[in-house]
Amino acid sequence: xxxxxxxxxxxxxxxxxxxxxxxxxxxxxxQFSAEITLRRTDQSDPVDAKSIMxxxxxxxxxxxxxxxxxxxEGAQDAVRQLTALVKAGFNEN
Numbered sequence: 001x002x003x004x005x006x007x008x009x010x011x012x013x014x015x016x017x018x019x020x021x022x023x024x025x026x027x028x029x030x031q032f033s034a035e036i037t038l039r040r041t042d043q044s045d046p047v048d049a050k051s052i053m054x055x056x057x058x059x060x061x062x063x064x065x066x067x068x069x070x071x072x073e074g075a076q077d078a079v080r081q082l083t084a085l086v087k088a089g090f091n092e093n
Contacts, residue, residue, distance in 0.1 A: 004071045005079040008041060013089035016061035019052070021090035026052045028081055034072035036082070041065040049082065 011017060017025070029036045029049040037046035040058055046069065047054035060066060066086065070078040 003073075003075045004069070005075040006067060006069045007079045007083050008065055008067050009083050009086045011060050011062055011064045011066065011086060013092040014062055015092065016064065017055060017058060019056065021092070022052045022055040024085060024090055025055055025082060026050055028085055029078065031081075032070070032074045032078040034070040034075040034078050036068070036070045036075075036078055039067045039069070041067055 013021065015021075025038070026049065036049035038049045038055060038058060039046035040060060042065075046067075047058060049055065049068070058064075058066070068079050068082050068086075070076075
């Protein structure tokens, strides 16, 4: 049975998930072999956290709550790093 980790986090940077933060999220997610998804908590369908385009399709503005889910090897570390990135406002705050 593979490990699964889920964490909710709020987008804090003023401009939300525009191109630069989406790229940072995707690049961070790509460092892990785990399957990682992002989902707006007000929507039902998750997107691939390793895809910049899919992340941008979330249209997550400041204050949007996201659910980060990772399954497989390194899931806990992946969620920890992605959560820290979002909480840091993608270093834009």
